[in-house]
Amino acid sequence: MTDHIILLQAPGGTTQFRIENQPARAPGPGEVRIRQQAIGTNFLDIYHREGVYPLPSYPAVIGAEAAGVVEAVGAGVVEFELGDHVAYAGPPVGAYCSTRNIVAEKVVKLPEAISSKTAASSLLKGMTAYMLLEKVYDVREGSIVLIHAAAGGLGSILVRWAKSLNATVIGAVSTPEKASRAASYGADHLIVGREADIVAEVKEIxxxxxxxxxxxxxxxxxxxxxxxxxxxxxxxxxxxxxAGPVPPISIEELRPGKSLCHPSIMAWCSDTNRYRNAANAAIRAMEMEIVSEIAAEFHLKDVTKAHEEMESGRIAGSVLLIP
Structure with a gap:
């Protein structure tokens, strides 16, 4: 078996990806080596690739979540054994590879019923939904929630999770096909079309x-x-x-008393306790079938095609890389 790693040589387009062979390394103290079975992709990966969110140095390996099997255990690690079914998400990035050594405190065990593909497509997005719906804003019964891209990977989880909290969900989508998907996830009201008057339709609803x-x-x-x-x-x-960078917004747009929040799941996960709480919440949600649909799978070596598919806007759901 030949293992591979995807190196991002510099910020830019997909031509900056370079595929290299990757010999497996022994894990260091406090680390485990994971034989990755599925790697999740997110728009965060595109922001890292393009340099919207710069990385500390290059060449670099991007990717914020994956799932697989523990293949080796470093000194001092007692909570994992060879063969454990596990996943991880959040910082530090580096998931675009066949095997990965990662600190054990970032790894979570998966119930047998949750496949590696489901975990890789839904862990980081589920953690994000937990942060957004239960921490950034306390969504509860009767809350009215507007979710853009409601048929997408994160959007579909947000819709399902918000409905589990007995909220009323308004889903905004670009096409009738995506509207049907969002409705199947539980959206109560739908706003369809890139040119829809979002403000007027929300006010009417x-x-x-x-x-x-x-x-x-x-x-x-x-x-x-x-x-x-x-x-x-x-x-x-x-x-x-x-759709591109956000232009400057006048402070007057926040009258009367509106709040504007710009949370980061990567920053949230920098704290180990917050990370664990979010990961466990996401796993519980997966057990309740609050998951992202898998829209496409690509071999790890076809990472360029995977990114092009994500950026096309054609798909609804998550894209996986399979080592």
Whole structure:
């Protein structure tokens, strides 16, 4: 078996990826070596690749989540054994490889019922949903939630999780096909089309009041529309910029008393206790079938095709890399 690692030589397009053979290394003290069976991809990977979120040095290995089997255990590690079914997510990045040595405190055991593919597609997104719905804003019964890209990898989990909290969900999607998917995840109301008047439609759905909280991973000029879709003293949350950088926003857009939040799951996970709580919550959610649908799978060596598919906007769900 030939193991591979994907090196990002410098920030830029997919031409900056380089595939190299990777000999397995013995794990250091406090580490385990994981034979990765599935690697999750996220828009975060694209931001890292492009340099929107710069990495400390290059060449670098990106990727923030994966799942597989413990293949070797370093000195001092007592909580894992060879053959354990495990996953990890969050910092430090470095998942685009066949095997990975990683500190044991970042690794979580998976129940037998959760496959490596499910974990790799849903762990980081589930952790993000936990942070957004239960920590950034306390979504509860009766909350009105606006979710952009409601048929996407993160969006589908947000819809399902919000419904498990008995919230009312307004899902915004780009196409009728994605609207059908979002409806199947439990969205109560749908706003369809890239040119839809988000603000007017949210106001109509909510009787002129607006959403309690709105999650925007679109970026560009969508964020100001998202803020305007939120009720007075509600919260708008920016979690990505798939449509491009967010232009400057006037502070007056936050009147009267609206909150604007820009949380980072990677920053959240820098604290071990927060990381563990979020990972365990995401695993419980997976056991309740709050997961991201797997839209496509690519061999690790076809990482360029995987990124092109993610950036195309054609798919609804998660893209996996298979070593």
């Amino acid at each position: 909510t009787g002129g009041v607006g959403a309690d909280v709105a999650y925007d991973g679109i970026g560009g000029d969508m964020l100001v529309k998202t803020i305007r879709s939120v009720r007075p003293f509600g919260t708008a949350v920016t979690i990505g910029q798939a």
